[in-house]
Amino acid sequence: MSRIYDVAVIGAGVVGMSILRELTRYRLKVCSLEKMEDVAEGASKANSAIVHAGYDPIEGTQKARFNVEGNNIFADICNELDVEYKIIGSLVVAFDDHEINVLEELLQRGKRNGVKGLEIKSQEWVFANEPNLSRNIKAALFAPYSGITNPYKLTVALFENAIQNGADVIFGFEVCKIEKDGDYFVVHSTDSRFIKTRVLINCAGVYADEISKLAGAKLFKIYPRRGQYYILDKPEKMPVTRVIFQVPTEKGKGILVAPTVDGNVLIGPNSEYIDDKDDTATTQKGLDEVFEKARKVLPNLSKRDVITIFSGIRATPDTHDFIIEEDEDVKNFINVAGIESPGLTASLAIGRYIAGLVSRKLNAKKNLNFNPYREDIKRFSKLSNEERERMIKLYPSFGNIVCRCELVSEYEIVEAIKRGARTIDGIKRRTRAGMGRCQGGFCLPRVMDILSRELKIDKTQITKFGKNSYILTEKRWED
Amino acid sequence: MEKYKVVVIGGGPAGLAAALESFKSLDDKKVLIIERDKFLGGILNQCIHPGFGLHYFKEELTGPEYAHRFIEQVIESQIEYLTETHVIDITPEKEIVAVNKKGLKRIKTDAIVFAMGCRERTRGAIMTPGTRPAGIFTAGQAQRFINIEGYRIGKKAVIVGSGDIGLIMARRLTLEGIEVKAVVEIMPYSTGLRRNIVQCLDDFGIPLLLSHKVVKIHGKYRVEGVTIAKVDSQLQEIPSTERFIECDTVLFSVGLIPENELSKKAGVVLDSKTGGPVVDNTFSTSQKGIFACGNVLHVHDLVDNVTKEAQTAGRYAAIYSQYSELFENNIHINIVAKEGIRYVVPQKLNKNFVQPFVLRFRVDNFYKDAVVTISNAGKILIEIKKSILTPGEMEGIEISQKILSQLEFSNDIVVSLQNI
Ligand SMILES: Cc1cc2nc3c(=O)[nH]c(=O)nc-3n(C[C@H](O)[C@H](O)[C@H](O)COP(=O)(O)OP(=O)(O)OC[C@H]3O[C@@H](n4cnc5c(N)ncnc54)[C@H](O)[C@@H]3O)c2cc1C
Ligand SMILES: Cc1cc2nc3c(=O)[nH]c(=O)nc-3n(C[C@H](O)[C@H](O)[C@H](O)COP(=O)(O)OP(=O)(O)OC[C@H]3O[C@@H](n4cnc5c(N)ncnc54)[C@H](O)[C@@H]3O)c2cc1C
Numbered sequence: 084m085s086r087i088y089d090v091a092v093i094g095a096g097v098v099g100m101s102i103l104r105e106l107t108r109y110r111l112k113v114c115s116l117e118k119m120e121d122v123a124e125g126a127s128k129a130n131s132a133i134v135h136a137g138y139d140p141i142e143g144t145q146k147a148r149f150n151v152e153g154n155n156i157f158a159d160i161c162n163e164l165d166v167e168y169k170i171i172g173s174l175v176v177a178f179d180d181h182e183i184n185v186l187e188e189l190l191q192r193g194k195r196n197g198v199k200g201l202e203i204k205s206q207e208w209v210f211a212n213e214p215n216l217s218r219n220i221k222a223a224l225f226a227p228y229s230g231i232t233n234p235y236k237l238t239v240a241l242f243e244n245a246i247q248n249g250a251d252v253i254f255g256f257e258v259c260k261i262e263k264d265g266d267y268f269v270v271h272s273t274d275s276r277f278i279k280t281r282v283l284i285n286c287a288g289v290y291a292d293e294i295s296k297l298a299g300a301k302l303f304k305i306y307p308r309r310g311q312y313y314i315l316d317k318p319e320k321m322p323v324t325r326v327i328f329q330v331p332t333e334k335g336k337g338i339l340v341a342p343t344v345d346g347n348v349l350i351g352p353n354s355e356y357i358d359d360k361d362d363t364a365t366t367q368k369g370l371d372e373v374f375e376k377a378r379k380v381l382p383n384l385s386k387r388d389v390i391t392i393f394s395g396i397r398a399t400p401d402t403h404d405f406i407i408e409e410d411e412d413v414k415n416f417i418n419v420a421g422i423e424s425p426g427l428t429a430s431l432a433i434g435r436y437i438a439g440l441v442s443r444k445l446n447a448k449k450n451l452n453f454n455p456y457r458e459d460i461k462r463f464s465k466l467s468n469e470e471r472e473r474m475i476k477l478y479p480s481f482g483n484i485v486c487r488c489e490l491v492s493e494y495e496i497v498e499a500i501k502r503g504a505r506t507i508d509g510i511k512r513r514t515r516a517g518m519g520r521c522q523g524g525f526c527l528p529r530v531m532d533i534l535s536r537e538l539k540i541d542k543t544q545i546t547k548f549g550k551n552s553y554i555l556t557e558k559r560w561e562d
Numbered sequence: 563m564e565k566y567k568v569v570v571i572g573g574g575p576a577g578l579a580a581a582l583e584s585f586k587s588l589d590d591k592k593v594l595i596i597e598r599d600k601f602l603g604g605i606l607n608q609c610i611h612p613g614f615g616l617h618y619f620k621e622e623l624t625g626p627e628y629a630h631r632f633i634e635q636v637i638e639s640q641i642e643y644l645t646e647t648h649v650i651d652i653t654p655e656k657e658i659v660a661v662n663k664k665g666l667k668r669i670k671t672d673a674i675v676f677a678m679g680c681r682e683r684t685r686g687a688i689m690t691p692g693t694r695p696a697g698i699f700t701a702g703q704a705q706r707f708i709n710i711e712g713y714r715i716g717k718k719a720v721i722v723g724s725g726d727i728g729l730i731m732a733r734r735l736t737l738e739g740i741e742v743k744a745v746v747e748i749m750p751y752s753t754g755l756r757r758n759i760v761q762c763l764d765d766f767g768i769p770l771l772l773s774h775k776v777v778k779i780h781g782k783y784r785v786e787g788v789t790i791a792k793v794d795s796q797l798q799e800i801p802s803t804e805r806f807i808e809c810d811t812v813l814f815s816v817g818l819i820p821e822n823e824l825s826k827k828a829g830v831v832l833d834s835k836t837g838g839p840v841v842d843n844t845f846s847t848s849q850k851g852i853f854a855c856g857n858v859l860h861v862h863d864l865v866d867n868v869t870k871e872a873q874t875a876g877r878y879a880a881i882y883s884q885y886s887e888l889f890e891n892n893i894h895i896n897i898v899a900k901e902g903i904r905y906v907v908p909q910k911l912n913k914n915f916v917q918p919f920v921l922r923f924r925v926d927n928f929y930k931d932a933v934v935t936i937s938n939a940g941k942i943l944i945e946i947k948k949s950i951l952t953p954g955e956m957e958g959i960e961i962s963q964k965i966l967s968q969l970e971f972s973n974d975i976v977v978s979l980q981n982i
Binding site: 313314319361362363364365366367369370386389390391392393468471472475476479480482483484487488490520521522523524525527528542543546547548549550551552553554555556557558559560561 | 665
């Protein structure tokens with residue numbers, strides 16, 4: 084296989100996909116190279132899902148710039164892509180005078196970063212508006228434009244829209260060697276495929292330092308920093324209606340409690356440097372730490388409602404800021420590295436910035452056929468009964484409920500497969516089948532039936548998330 | 563809109579028995595069963611081991627055989643049923659909204675019987691740390707893949723949880739050629755039946771590790787092993803007792819939770835101990851005309867008990883649908899679980915229906931030589947000596963007419979346990 088591109092993006096996370104989609108606004112042949120079998124297999128699937136207001140990063144940094152820009156355009160892009168985004172506001176709560184001083188610093192920093200609407204609220208205001216919070220809270224910084232989204236659905240939506248507009252995404256392509264051939268980079272994968280490209284963009288998340296090194300570009304170091312989470316079952320009434328942060332420390336923004344756009348409660352993350360960039364394990368120690376700290380703000384929190392635990396790995400750069408630049412020595416190689424938090428928020432702005440940069444570089448014309456709109460799969464759970472009835476008339480499979488906890492229909496699963504889902508986790512992230520309180524206990528075999536039928540593969544070939552993550556090992560007998 | 567006298571939600575053993583009994587008791591025989599799966603029979607369809615029906619049929623049947631006897635009767639009686647039909651909503655006015663490939667159905671009925679069964683607790687619910695590779699199953703998933711679909715799910719397994727389901731699955735996996743390295747149980751005792759420990763573990767040389775827990779799951783793509791450790795009396799890991807067990811499969815069998823999402827939508831009051839509706843001795847929930855039985859009410863270990871309970875629920879549902887006035891002005895007395903008793907079902911006695919019934923309960927711990935007493939107004943009505951009581955085994959006590967006649971209705975009925 085050999086393909087020739089104008090631009091190739093390594094890594095199909097939210098940053099890579101945002102860049103890819105923005106690139107399709109131009110008449111360029113573009114692709115993304117991803118080592119896994121699906122998009123959003125890295126940090127983009129396991130984070131806090133917060134669209135930050137922008138008072139955290141130090142002014143003048145790339146983080147500050149792209150955070151604020153990202154927040155400003157988030158609503159519009161989510162609208163184009165039919166992705167959930169709710170501006171619910173956030174509170175940073177302070178427990179003592181020292182912490183109140185920090186709130187004041189954050190407020191000033193936020194103002195300098197151009198964040199609108201920041202205010203320090205009194206204890207009374209906090210309890211009147213968030214009655215379940217601890218009575219030990221003394222004051223809080225209120226940021227009205229903080230929001231919540233669905234990070235992996237956003238990544239999927241960017242991917243689908245990029246594909247619609249002509250981009251390629253090559254899965255299972257683990258970049259292991261980068262050579263120069265005239266004006267082209269020759270990018271090789273571990274399974275001996277290669278592509279050629281004029282511009283190469285590095286969005287490889289925790290592995291971005293290694294990719295930069297492969298390209299002979301700037302040397303920097305990415306330290307993996309893990310954060311662990313709990314997801315609680317959908318409560319009848321949300322214990323908090325805003326994102327509740329604690330005062331940040333050296334180690335980051337601290338443990339938060341927040342509603343998710345799907346109606347669950349998210350608690351986490353802690354922060355720990357780890358040795359292995361792929362070590363997404365949760366640990367008893369980490370989980371205990373998260374729960375204890377979350378209890379400090381929300382004393383009534385109960386482990387009874389936990390439906391799952393997970394962790395995500397931040398790509399923390401030794402430069403202490405996002406590295407977003409064309410390499411000084413290796414022309415046309417662009418690092419988009421060290422994109423830790425607020426990388427999700429920043430991703431959409433980074434995409435625009437990089438696409439602008441690349442299009443100017445390549446003198447690219449506008450793609451007049453670019454269509455910014457992408458429609459989400461029609462969701463059984465979100466429609467009225469009348470609309471459901473209409474859908475079932477058109478598509479009988481819309482009336483076949485496969486995931487009982489989240490009310491996901493067969494139609495949605497088939498649609499997810501048509502749009503690129505190949506694995507159990509891919510379907511889960513696109514449809515929520517298996518994300519409910521029974522965690523796939525009921526629907527896993529049913530989802531496998533559909534995958535096997537639609538992809539015309541034996542069930543022993545189905546994986547949870549690619550490579551060797553097989554669910555079943557052997558067929559014992561035929562029906 | 564279609565109209566029924568009784569609609570049963572769920573076509574497992576509870577639903578089938580309730581529907582049959584309603585049908586018998588009704589003049590206008592409009593009974594409907596709604597089942598979301600392809601077949602009637604519920605979870606029994608995948609339980610191909612023997613051990614069902616010993617009490618009810620006095621013979622040992624497999625799950626599908628047991629279910630079949632009821633399915634046959636349902637078909638003979640020409641009771642209507644819908645399969646592959648999912649009930650998504652019940653309004654407080656008892657209008658049922660169900661969906662299938664043909665469309666959305668709204669169904670009116672005089673009475674409803676909830677028989678939706680239960681779901682399994684998961685690795686996430688018990689918060690077992692580690693990675694999240696493929697090869698982690700609940701017992702029910704494994705059972706379906708192996709028994710119904712004919713697949714092998716791995717080569718070497720560790721089973722978490724030693725209740726009957728965990729034990730039975732240990733044997734099942736072994737028979738399928740999967741090496742079961744251990745059954746790991748956090749409590750100092752198994753909640754499974756003695757018979758199952760012998761027949762499912764001892765006979766196959768599978769170690770049962772009591773007071774142990776899986777503290778970490780390893781593996782990137784597929785499970786590569788688990789770390790287990792001993793726990794103390796607080797169920798906390800004892801440091802330096804960790805041990806790695808290599809395996810590619812972890813099977814969680816760590817408890818069942820009644821499936822009450824619909825009950826919540828219908829506004830039914832739930833019992834925090836059982837996870838199921840609060841019912842009286844007619845199996846009536848807090849919503850008039852809605853009854854509940856089987857695993858949706860509380861988790862049973864024996865299907866025979868499910869059947870008997872469901873028959874009662876079905877009968878009262880039929881009575882309600884014909885003579886709802888009998889259920890007007892209900893006066894209830896509470897049946898309360900005290901020392902040593904985790905829960906009781908039913909939780910109430912309906913003064914309009916003071917008829918003999920079986921009081922079912924579970925104890926909260928492992929007890930040797932204890933007495934269970936049922937008292938009322940300070941008076942002990944029943945005293946039963948038991949040499950062994952475990953939380954894993956559901957107990958039942960007949961409340962006879964004679965006992966009922968001694969009740970003082972202004973007072974609670976109290977169930978408690980004393981050591982001797
Ligand atoms: C715990 C945690 C909490 C966070 N919370 C927030 C938040 O609330 N708000 C916010 O704005 N941001 C948050 N972030 C940050 C945000 O999640 C990340 O900035 C963002 O997801 C980064 O996206 P990415 O595309 O750069 O990286 P990733 O999503 O990690 O994508 C990198 C991709 O590169 C691929 N790849 C790696 N090496 C190779 C190779 N050799 N060949 C081919 N492909 C390769 C990987 O498989 C992966 O798909 C959080 C992050 C973490 C970890
Ligand atoms: C592994 C295992 C081993 C067992 N071994 C034994 C044994 O040896 N001996 C013994 O006596 N018992 C045994 N049991 C227990 C026995 O099987 C159960 O107690 C019994 O099946 C419970 O019956 P049920 O009807 O309440 O629930 P289920 O059998 O679970 O039936 C509930 C039905 O309701 C349907 N349903 C749920 N929600 C909806 C909805 N919204 N719309 C439509 N339909 C719905 C479900 O699809 C299901 O078919 C075992 C159970 C298991 C899991």
